[in-house]
Amino acid sequence: MADPLGAIAGFAGLLRADGLRVGVAEQRAMVQAALAVPLNRVRLISPAWRAIACHSARDWNRWPELFDRYWYPHRVRGTVRSHGVTRPTKDLRKVVSALQEQLSEASNRGRERTGDTAVNDVQAALESFSEEGLKRAQGGASLTDPLHDRSASQWLPQDLERLQHLAEHIARRLRRRLTRRWRNDARGHRLDLRRTLRASLATGGLPLRPAWREIRRERPKLFVLVDVSRSMETHAQLFLRIARALVLAMNARVFVFHTRLAEVTPLLQRDSAHVQEKINAVTAGFGGGTRIATSVADFHRVHARAQLARSARVWILSDGFDADEPQQLALQLGAIRQRAARILWLHPGESVPASQAMQAAYDQIESFHPLNSLRDLAEIARHID
C-alpha cells in the first residue's frame, strides 16, 4: 500500500462530495482512529469513522452505502465506472496495516512521528485530491448537481434534504413581528420589577440580581392551502412535499382542498410512510371539480378564524381553475385580506393562472410565483420577507 493517507483523503473527499461535513479535523481523527484500532479488528473502523464523520441522523443513515461505495464497491449494486483514471488500491485492511507500519517505522527510526504528525500529510493529499476531482469535473460530467430542477417524481433523499433546508431558509426569511407581550430575557432592556424584588429576598432585600424582560417577537403564522383536485394530480405530490417541509420547519398549518377543505397538518407532522395514504383517505370522499372559493371561505370562517391575524401568510398552491361563481373567489380572498393577512399564489407551469375567477381576484393577491421545482422555491425564498 503506497499511500494510505491518500486513500483516506480520497474517502473523505467522497464523503464531502455527498454532503457530509468532513474537514481536516475529521480526517485527522479518522487517521487517529485507524492507528488506534487493532489490525485484527478492522471491521471496527466503520463504526469509529461513522462516529467521526456523521453529524446528523441523515449522515448516519447514508453511511453504510457511502462506506461500501468507496471501500467495498462490489457490494454496491449498479456501480458504474465514471472515469478511466486508475485509483490507488482501496483495501481497508491494507490501508490500516500500511498506516500502522508507517507509524512503527517512524518510531524505529527514532523519529517522533505520532498520529498527529502523520495526519498533517492528509491535508496535502486532500488538496491534490480535490484538484483532481475538479479537473475531472471539467472534462466530463459537471460536479454541479443537476437535480435542482428535477421534477417531484425523480427526487432522491438528498433532494428532500435540500427541500428541508430551503423551508428552513424561508422560515428565517419571514420577518418576526413585534407583539404586545413581554418575555423573560437576561439580556432584555426592561426591568422586571416583580421578579427583581422577589430575587432580592435572597440577598437581604438588596436587588443584586436584576431580572430583565424583552418584548416578544413572533414569526408570522403560515397557512398553506394545497389544491389536490384532478387537474392538479401531477403537481399535488410536489406541493405536499413542500408543505410538509414547511410544517417541519415552522409549524405551518396545511389544508388540502378539492370540493371541500380538510386540515392535514397532523398527518404531515409525522415521519410516516403512510402520509400519502392518509391524505388520499382524507380526500377520497371529495367529489369531482374544484371549489376554491368555497374552500377558502371554509378556511377563514372555520379553521383559521382565530389565527388569521396581522401578518399571517396564506400560500395557496393551485392552478386557479374554480367551479364556484367567478366573483366568489375575489370576495373570499378579500375577507382574508381584511384581516391583514398576506396572500401568495403559487401555481404550476410558468404562466400566471388566467381563469375568470383568478382574473377577478388578482387585486387581492400580493404576488404570483411559479412552483415546479426546488429552483422555483429558492426563487420564492429570495422574494419573501
Add this chain to the structure above:
Amino acid sequence: MIDLRAALHRVGYIADEGLATALWLAGELRRPLLIEGDAGVGKTALALALARAQDRDVVRLQCHEGIDLAQAAYEWNYGRQLLAIRLHENTAQTLAEADLFARPYLLERPLLKAISSPQPCVLLIDEIDRADEGFEAFLLEILADYQITIPELGTVRALHVPQVLLTSNGTRELSDALRRRCLYHWLDYPSLAREIDIVRATLPEAESALVDQAVGFVQRLRHEDLGKTPGVAETLDWVRALHRLAFKALPDDPEGLMATLGCLLKTREDRFQMVPARITQLLEGRRKGVAADTV
C-alpha cells in the same frame, strides 16, 4: 473496547459493537459524544451505565428552555458575600473585593463541578436540544478545551477530562459548531435479539417465554403508524407489569392485554387505533414468528 462493552454488560446495559466503538473512541480522542435517537431508546441510561461501568461519578445537567450560565456552570453566592461584608463591618479587618470573589463564594453548578472534579467523571448534558441556541455557544468552550472562563477568577481548566455525553431527541436542529465538536452516534431501536437481552438483563425474574413474546410483540408494534413509538423503557415497563400480573406468556385473548397497553401506548390516538382486532393480528404475528424461528 471489548472491555468497555463487557463492563457495560455487567451493569445491565447491552451495547452493540458500534456504540461500544463510539464510546471507546470518544475516550481515546477525548471528544464529547453526541447521542441522538427517539425518546426511550436508552440515551440517558447509557451515560448512567457508563459511569457505573467505569466506577465514576456522573454529573448531570438537565437542559431546558431558558437555561443559563448561572444554572449550568457557576453562580456567585451573593448571600454569603453579603454576610461576609456585614461581619466585617464591625471589625478592624478590611475586606478587599478579591476576597469576595474567591472560590469559597462560588457555587458550583454541574459544568464547573465536572471540570473541577478531582476524579474523572462522566458529564451528562441531557436533552441539549431543549436549551437555547445561545447556551450551545457557551458550551463550545467547555466541549473543545474542557475549561470555563470566570471573569473574576480566570480560567478553570479540567483536572481530569470528563467523558462528556450529550443527548438529543431532535426536537430542534443543533448548530453545526456544536455537532462538529462532538463524535456522533444515532441510537436506534434495538434489534429483537438485543432487546430480549436488555429485558432479560434488567428483569431476570420474568419468565423467559413472556420476555420473548412480549419483545416480539413490541417489535411488531413499532412498525405500526403510531404517534409515539414505544421505546425500550416502555418495553421494560410493560414486561414488568405483565410479570407483576403473573403472566407466564402472552395470552391469546387480547382483552387480557388491553388493560396493560397503557405501558406502551401513550397517546389517546394510539390507544384508539389499537383495537382488540389489531392486537389479535399482532399476537398472531407472534405465532408466525415462533414458527419461523423454529424452522
